[in-house]
Amino acid sequence: MKALWNNGLRALAFSAFIGLLAGAFLAVRGWAAEEAPFYQGKTLTIIEGRSPGGTGSLRTQAVVKYLQKYLPGNPSVAYQFMAGGGGIAAANHMAQGAKPDGLTIANIGVSVYSSAILGVSGVRYRLDDFVSLGCAYSGGQRVLLIRADLGLDTVEKVKAYKGLRFGNRSVGHATYVYDRLFAYMLDLKEPRWILGYDSLEIGPAILRGEADTQVQSVHTLLRRNSEWLKSGFTFPAFVKDVTGKGLEAYPQFPRGIASLDRYADSELKKSVMQFYYGSNPGTSVFFATKGIPQPALRALKEAFNKVWVDKQFIEEYERLTGEPADPVTGEEVDQALQQISKDPRVMNTYKQLMAGGPLPPGK
Numbered sequence: 001m002k003a004l005w006n007n008g009l010r011a012l013a014f015s016a017f018i019g020l021l022a023g024a025f026l027a028v029r030g031w032a033a034e035e036a037p038f039y040q041g042k043t044l045t046i047i048e049g050r051s052p053g054g055t056g057s058l059r060t061q062a063v064v065k066y067l068q069k070y071l072p073g074n075p076s077v078a079y080q081f082m083a084g085g086g087g088i089a090a091a092n093h094m095a096q097g098a099k100p101d102g103l104t105i106a107n108i109g110v111s112v113y114s115s116a117i118l119g120v121s122g123v124r125y126r127l128d129d130f131v132s133l134g135c136a137y138s139g140g141q142r143v144l145l146i147r148a149d150l151g152l153d154t155v156e157k158v159k160a161y162k163g164l165r166f167g168n169r170s171v172g173h174a175t176y177v178y179d180r181l182f183a184y185m186l187d188l189k190e191p192r193w194i195l196g197y198d199s200l201e202i203g204p205a206i207l208r209g210e211a212d213t214q215v216q217s218v219h220t221l222l223r224r225n226s227e228w229l230k231s232g233f234t235f236p237a238f239v240k241d242v243t244g245k246g247l248e249a250y251p252q253f254p255r256g257i258a259s260l261d262r263y264a265d266s267e268l269k270k271s272v273m274q275f276y277y278g279s280n281p282g283t284s285v286f287f288a289t290k291g292i293p294q295p296a297l298r299a300l301k302e303a304f305n306k307v308w309v310d311k312q313f314i315e316e317y318e319r320l321t322g323e324p325a326d327p328v329t330g331e332e333v334d335q336a337l338q339q340i341s342k343d344p345r346v347m348n349t350y351k352q353l354m355a356g357g358p359l360p361p362g363k
Helices: 002-035 054-070 086-098 111-120 155-160 173-187 202-207 218-224 224-230 267-278 292-309 311-321 330-337 344-354
Strands: 041-049 076-082 104-108 128-133 142-146 163-165 193-196 213-217 234-239 285-289
Touching: 002 128, 002 285, 054 104, 054 292, 054 311, 086 111, 086 128, 111 173, 111 344, 128 173, 128 234, 128 292, 128 330, 142 173, 142 218, 155 193, 155 234, 163 202, 163 213, 173 213, 173 234, 173 344, 202 213, 213 218, 218 224, 224 234, 224 311, 285 292, 285 330, 292 330
Parallel strands: 041 076, 041 104, 163 193
Antiparallel strands: 104 285, 128 285, 142 213, 142 234
């Protein structure tokens, strides 16, 4: 009887031991599954709100190389180009077409922010649909450049000229809004927009005489068309960057180029300039949709923030794009957007700048 009792105890002990082993195995297996990087073995799709080529694509490529370095799991990356409406088509897709599974993020020009704030036609997204992840370049200064044979080397001459033709991409595109802002602030007479070019076609179009002018990033100008500084092109006005820096760092440019802020000769124009700075916290901003799995969002935020401070990334970004890397974090983008004026008159004026009709009154 005692032997049977001992055998029973041994059987129970053995069963308990096996149970403990099985429980430990399942716990370890579950722990390993939980700790596996979210993006391991997956493909991250990046929606680009533009056509292939151009500065925007270069910016994305420079960032993504280092994003893969810092994103746990080292996912594959696929690009999907979705031009239309200055990024509106891509933003609409992100809000309504992309699955909230963390496997799709976007890189789109900042005009999508003002488009949403102002309720531009065709917008089917809201700013709170997205989580900002930051951008590599704040945008820098922008300069009005005019082909040489027109001889418009001062703001006074530009203001007196009638029918200046801007070459650009499409209504609503960020660069289109820059053109319209200059035309509005300088009270140009009957300016026109020749649209349908991609970013690399505008310069040749100006050289062929199809258009007269465009507003271009200083860094893009120096990278693509630095010879224009010596071939008679004129640069009568510029706009500062979002931090207030001017052209003092660029000895290539002639002295005395007028700041656009100087021509804010009414309270409305001053408020419009403030709206411009607030709604342009950077260029080619990365963002994800809200509602994606928390492990995905956490991994993306941490990876992007590591990219923005990586010295090797900054050096390679500047070498590839020809523009300085001065990253803006996702948190900084969101803070800038929160400071935008909601004054109805200012919003309506800026909305007209983004549209295709006549320029709004300045007073």
